[in-house]
Amino acid sequence: MKWDWDADPIYESERIRIDKTHSPLVVYSYKLPRQITDEEVQLMLSLADLHLERNLPYLGLVELKRGSGIIAARQRRMFADWLDTRREQLDRDDCSAVVLVPEPIYRAVLRVVYRFRTPPIRTISAADAPGAAAAVRSELERMGQPVAPEIEALLRRFAS
Numbered sequence: 001m002k003w004d005w006d007a008d009p010i011y012e013s014e015r016i017r018i019d020k021t022h023s024p025l026v027v028y029s030y031k032l033p034r035q036i037t038d039e040e041v042q043l044m045l046s047l048a049d050l051h052l053e054r055n056l057p058y059l060g061l062v063e064l065k066r067g068s069g070i071i072a073a074r075q076r077r078m079f080a081d082w083l084d085t086r087r088e089q090l091d092r093d094d095c096s097a098v099v100l101v102p103e104p105i106y107r108a109v110l111r112v113v114y115r116f117r118t119p120p121i122r123t124i125s126a127a128d129a130p131g132a133a134a135a136v137r138s139e140l141e142r143m144g145q146p147v148a149p150e151i152e153a154l155l156r157r158f159a160s
Contacts (some may be wrong), residue, residue: 001039005050007117016040020047020153024057024094024143027158034069041075045082052086057094059139065156066102080117080134087120094143096122100132133159 003011011018015036017029025045030036051058064070097119102109107125114123124139126132126147133155140147147155 001043003043003046005047011040011043013040015118016044018044018047018069020125022148022154023060024051024145025151027061027063027154029063030065030068030071031103032068033064033071033118036071036075038075038078041071041078045078048082051095052089057143057145059136059145060097061098061136061145061158062097062101062156063132064099064101064106070106083120085109089119090103093144093159096124097140098124098126098132098135100126100129103125130159 005020009020009023015030015032017027017031018040019027020088024134048058048060050056070076099110101110104127107127110125122139124135126135136151136155137147140151
């Protein structure tokens with residue numbers, strides 16, 4: 001599936017919403033992670049590639065909903081392969097991800113995975129929406145990017 005992110009900055013299905021309207025902040029809201037398609041994973045990766053190719057700052061906010069589960073192992077492998085092939089490109093101060101993982105068991109699994117395989121992109125896990133919003137603000141500041149009024153409004157809605 002091809003997508004023109006410049007012409008249409010939002011992709012939405014019943015499974016996921018991808019929103020780049022507030023770039024460098026890109027919001028990935030998983031509605032039904034277990035049901036996302038490989039094509040939707042490719043869309044997510046294509047948007048990150050777009051930022052890398054254009055040498056634009058990138059901050060992904062990945063929102064998992066409580067009780068919705070996680071993506072399939074095959075798709076986790078797609079992400080891992082993508083990360084491995086772009087390791088050098090991702091080694092930048094203006095590239096990071098904040099992952100909202102409300103379920104303690106999944107946060108514990110992430111900690112174990114990251115201990116053995118550190119992701120090439122700076123990744124912060126948050127337990128709740130206010131924590132994720134605070135991490136986004138902190139990451140934007142660290143990256144030297146302004147927290148534009150539109151981003152602040154989005155983060156306030158997100159955290160409430």
